[in-house]
Amino acid sequence: MTALSRSFRYAESEVMAYRRTWRGTVITSFVNPVLFLAALGFGLGQFIDGGSEANLSVPFVTFVASGLMAANAMQNGAGDGSFPVMAGLIWRKNFHGTITTPLGPADIIWGRLIWGVGRLGFTLIVFAVIAVVFDALEIGPALLAIPPAILTGIAFTSVITAWTLTQDDGRSLSTMFRFAIVPLFLFSGTFFPISELPEWLEPVAYLTPLFHGVELVRKIALPDADATIVTSLPMWVHFGYLLVMATAGIYLSVKLLDGRVRE
Amino acid sequence: MSESLVQARGLTKKFGDFTAVDAVDFDIQPGEAFGFLGPNGAGKTSTMKMITTVSPITEGKMTVFGLDPASQGREIRSRLGVVPQEDNLDLELTVAENLYIYGRYHDMKKPEIMPRIDELLEFAQLTERRESRVEPLSGGMKRRLTIARALINDPDLIILDEPTTGLDPQARHLLWDRLYRLKREGATLVITTHYMDEAEQLCDRLVVMDQGKIVAEGSPRDLITRYATKEVVELRFGEEVKDQAVLQMAGLAERSEVLADRVLLYTEDSEQTQDGLNQKGIHPEQVLVRRSTLEDVFLRLTGRGLID
Ligand SMILES: Nc1ncnc2c1ncn2[C@@H]1O[C@H](COP(=O)(O)OP(=O)(O)O)[C@@H](O)[C@H]1O
Ligand SMILES: [Mg+2]
Numbered sequence: 206m207t208a209l210s211r212s213f214r215y216a217e218s219e220v221m222a223y224r225r226t227w228r229g230t231v232i233t234s235f236v237n238p239v240l241f242l243a244a245l246g247f248g249l250g251q252f253i254d255g256g257s258e259a260n261l262s263v264p265f266v267t268f269v270a271s272g273l274m275a276a277n278a279m280q281n282g283a284g285d286g287s288f289p290v291m292a293g294l295i296w297r298k299n300f301h302g303t304i305t306t307p308l309g310p311a312d313i314i315w316g317r318l319i320w321g322v323g324r325l326g327f328t329l330i331v332f333a334v335i336a337v338v339f340d341a342l343e344i345g346p347a348l349l350a351i352p353p354a355i356l357t358g359i360a361f362t363s364v365i366t367a368w369t370l371t372q373d374d375g376r377s378l379s380t381m382f383r384f385a386i387v388p389l390f391l392f393s394g395t396f397f398p399i400s401e402l403p404e405w406l407e408p409v410a411y412l413t414p415l416f417h418g419v420e421l422v423r424k425i426a427l428p429d430a431d432a433t434i435v436t437s438l439p440m441w442v443h444f445g446y447l448l449v450m451a452t453a454g455i456y457l458s459v460k461l462l463d464g465r466v467r468e
Numbered sequence: 469m470s471e472s473l474v475q476a477r478g479l480t481k482k483f484g485d486f487t488a489v490d491a492v493d494f495d496i497q498p499g500e501a502f503g504f505l506g507p508n509g510a511g512k513t514s515t516m517k518m519i520t521t522v523s524p525i526t527e528g529k530m531t532v533f534g535l536d537p538a539s540q541g542r543e544i545r546s547r548l549g550v551v552p553q554e555d556n557l558d559l560e561l562t563v564a565e566n567l568y569i570y571g572r573y574h575d576m577k578k579p580e581i582m583p584r585i586d587e588l589l590e591f592a593q594l595t596e597r598r599e600s601r602v603e604p605l606s607g608g609m610k611r612r613l614t615i616a617r618a619l620i621n622d623p624d625l626i627i628l629d630e631p632t633t634g635l636d637p638q639a640r641h642l643l644w645d646r647l648y649r650l651k652r653e654g655a656t657l658v659i660t661t662h663y664m665d666e667a668e669q670l671c672d673r674l675v676v677m678d679q680g681k682i683v684a685e686g687s688p689r690d691l692i693t694r695y696a697t698k699e700v701v702e703l704r705f706g707e708e709v710k711d712q713a714v715l716q717m718a719g720l721a722e723r724s725e726v727l728a729d730r731v732l733l734y735t736e737d738s739e740q741t742q743d744g745l746n747q748k749g750i751h752p753e754q755v756l757v758r759r760s761t762l763e764d765v766f767l768r769l770t771g772r773g774l775i776d
Contacts, residue, residue, distance in 0.1 A: 206575050218569045222560040302556035305520050306573035306621075307546045467522050468483070 208315070211308050215316025216323070218299075223324070233284060234328045238277045239335055245269050245396055246341055261398075262431045270341035271426055272395035274329060274350040275418035278358035281328055283386050285321045286365030287378045294370065300466050310462040314455060318362065325358040326351070342426075350426035353444075357418030360447040363454025364414075370461035389415040398434060411436075414450055417443040471534065473498055473625050473656055474519055478528035481514045481680075488514040490680035491528060496625075496658060501651050503674030504660040505667040505762060507774050510677040512660035513553050516629045519658070520550050533624065546574060549618030553629040553660075555610050557602045563613055564589070564598045567620055574621035581620070588616040591646065608639025612646065619650075626650065628659045632666060644669060662774050664762035676766060683769045688762060695768045696760035697722050697734040701741050703752035704730050713750050720744040725767060732767075734760070 206214070250265035261268055293300040293313070300313055308316075333347040342350070369378065392402065393415035399407055410416050421443035423435050474496040481489035489511040496502045504512045517523035519532055521541035530537060532544045557566050564585055571581035589595045592612040597605065605613065611631065618626060631647065632640040647670055650657060661667050667674050668688045676684040676691070684691055701721070705713055714726055720741050721733035731752075735741040738757045745752070766774050 210575075214572050214575075217572055218558065218561075221565055221569060222558065225560055297559055298554065298556035299558045301522075301554075302550075302552065302558075303573065304522050305545060305548070305550035305552065306570060307542045307575065308573050309542065467524065468517070 206307060208312065211312040212315035212319055215303065215308055215312050216320040218303075219317065219320040223320075230284075234281055234324075235331055237280075238273055238332050242266070242270055242273055242336065242339070242341060246273075247339075260433055262429060262433050263427060264341075266339075266341045267346075267427070268423075268434060269396060270336040271346065271350055271423050272419045273336075274332065274354040274426075275357045275422045276390050276393070276395045276415060277332055278325060278329060278354040279361045279389065279415050279418060280386065281325050282321065282358035282361030283365050283382065285317070285324070286362040287369050287381065288375065290317070290366050290369040291372065291375055291378060294462075294465055295373065296375075300462065304466050310466060311459045314366065314458045314462060317366070318359065318455065321362050322355060322359060325355055329354050329358075346426040350422045353418065353421040353425050356421070356444075356447050356451065357415070360414060360418070360450040360454065363451050363458055365454075367454050367457035367461055370458060370465055389413055394419045399436070411438075414446065417446040421447065471498075472496060472531075474530065474532050474658070476528065476530040479515070479518065479525065479530050480527035481511070481518060481523065482526040487680050489518070492675075492677075492680075492682045494675055494682065494685070496656065498624075498656050499654055500672045501647075501657040501659060501670055503667045503671030504658070504677055505662070505664065505671075505674050505766070505774070506660075506677030507662050507766075507772070509679075510662075511680040512677060513629055515677075516553075516627055516658070516660060520548055520627055521545055546621065547624045549621065549623035549626040551611075551614050551618045551626070551628040551631055553633070555614050557610060557613060557617070559601070559603050562599050562601055563594055563605070566602060566613060567617055570617050571620045576621065584620060584622075588619055591619070591649075592616040593642070593646075606639070608635050608642060611635065611639070611643060615643075615646065625656050625658065628657060630660055630662070632661070632663070640666075664766070664774055667762055676762075676769060678766075678770045678772075684765065691762060691765045692760050694765075696764040698736050698760065699734075699738040700758055700760050700764060701733040701735060701738050701745075702730050702754075702756040702758065703733065703745075704754040705752050713752070716748050716750055717745075720748075723768075732764070734764070 246266035246269040250269065253265045303313055304310060329351050333342065333351060336342040337344050337347050372378065393410060393413055399410040399416065402410060420435055420438065421440060423430050424440050427434065472495040476492060476494050478491045478493065479489060480487065480491050492515065504515060506512055514523065518525050518530065518537065521537040521544050525537065533547055535544050537544060558569065561569065567585045567588055568581055571584065589598055592615060594609060594613060597609065602610065602613065632643050635643065647657065659670055671688060673687050675682045684695065686694065714731060717724060717733065721735040723734040725732040733741055742755070763774055
């Protein structure tokens with residue numbers, strides 16, 4: 206078997222399990238993002254766009270929908286890299302069984318990634334369709350937003366997988382969501398341009414990964430985005446940031462999983 | 469000598485400064501049921517993990533199917549069936565799916581796997597549970613499913629790490645019966661256990677392991693003949709008279725062991741030993757005559773019991 210087919214074999218097991226567990230993911234993957242879009246995009250948007258000081262070059266709902274593509278990818282990526290990894294390692298221990306077959310730790314990591322990308326792709330398409338149906342995004346931008354959002358998701362999945370592989374219980378995972386993912390979600394430019402942040406906080410936002418995901422999505426998907434919407438950083442900075450993050454995450458995940466299961 | 473399936477020389481596993489497996493030598497031949505008997509912490513699981521190539525060897529040499537575990541692990545694993553000490557069935561899959569997915573991991577195609585699943589479910593007596601989730605199965609059923617899963621690729625060597633630990637006697641006997649059947653069909657089994665009866669019943673040949681070392685090797689019969697006598701007379705005394713009685717027993721048996729709760733007299737002829745006790749006026753509260761077991765071998769070799 207080639208490395209690729211081994212990874213796909215692992216992904217098969219995830220698909221099989223998902224046939225039974227998908228219900229538990231509907232809320233976070235599909236319902237929550239739409240609620241955010243409805244409440245903040247449409248609700249708050251009407252309030253803002255209607256005001257005399259509307260200062261974005263696109264409708265607020267478009268601004269939020271494009272940001273949510275990346276933020277949604279982060280949420281899903283983080284979810285995929287945390288609890289299921291802890292389950293395979295400690296709770297269900299199926300990683301330990303898998304490595305007694307011809308599959309190895311690298312096949313598990315790549316297999317999970319393949320599966321994660323497939324699922325994320327589907328989640329993002331659903332969100333994009335909803336955004337189009339409700340006039341938040343046009344069809345072109347909605348489609349263009351998907352690849353950079355997927356890259357964002359991969360970057361998060363892989364780094365969080367690596368981090369999870371250094372942990373021993375689920376409590377630390379919840380803490381990570383509370384103190385890393387939620388703040389990122391709120392302050393990385395998804396719901397308002399980071400230029401609105403207090404001056405001292407702005408450079409901090411530049412360092413955070415979701416900011417680069419959100420910027421990359423907007424720069425690719427919203428060609429008329431001007432300085433009211435995105436920063437002047439070149440696209441390759443965002444792309445490079447996410448690519449380095451994904452590569453480092455995958456590399457570390459393989460190393461760390463190897464260390465955890467092959468004592 | 470025929471080609472060994474597993475050959476270990478000076479095989480060593482260290483965790484930091486701690487030596488879990490200490491320079492052991494063994495050879496496992498095709499078609500035999502080979503046992504590792506030893507108490508908790510003896511190093512049995514560490515040895516199994518090295519054989520299954522999921523734990524790197526610290527020192528020494530080992531080949532499995534003549535291959536090198538460090539560089540040919542994948543090839544070795546494709547010919548192994550592994551039943552780990554701790555069940556790691558996929559709880560989100562059904563009984564049949566657990567078998568199916570391992571077939572896939574072993575590069576089998578669906579038309580190959582499906583009839584194999586039927587056979588294995590039959591073998592594991594789980595046919596009725598085919599579509600059931602794994603979670604609600606009893607411990608014995610989970611264990612049998614784990615064994616069935618290990619057989620999906622028709623392995624050349626089956627590794628069973630404590631196959632019946634934690635099962636009730638009935639579930640154990642059912643499992644033993646399945647393992648006998650595998651033996652009869654000519655499978656090569658490696659079994660670790662801390663139950664001497666399990667080792668005696670299932671193993672053609674075994675090594676006794678203690679604190680990372682192999683302290684003896686042979687068939688169960690061999691070991692008993694070599695390290696114990698045919699029979700054992702077990703005596704229980706009231707606390708006050710025990711020490712006095714022990715002093716008087718010299719010469720009544722080949723060897724004796726004084727344990728906290730009883731005294732064991734190893735003898736070739738229990739009648740004679742009992743007569744001797746009577747003549748010396750020693751009257752224990754309780755006398756039990758039994759044949760020697762691997763437990764006695766272990767006691768002789770290490771001065772301790774198998775189960776603490
Ligand atoms: N990953 C590990 N790290 C440190 N010590 C270990 C590890 N695995 C096993 N040990 C130690 O090695 C010894 C042998 O363990 P093990 O091989 O599991 O024995 P057995 O299977 O015979 O009970 C024990 O003292 C155990 O605590
Ligand atoms: Mg063990």
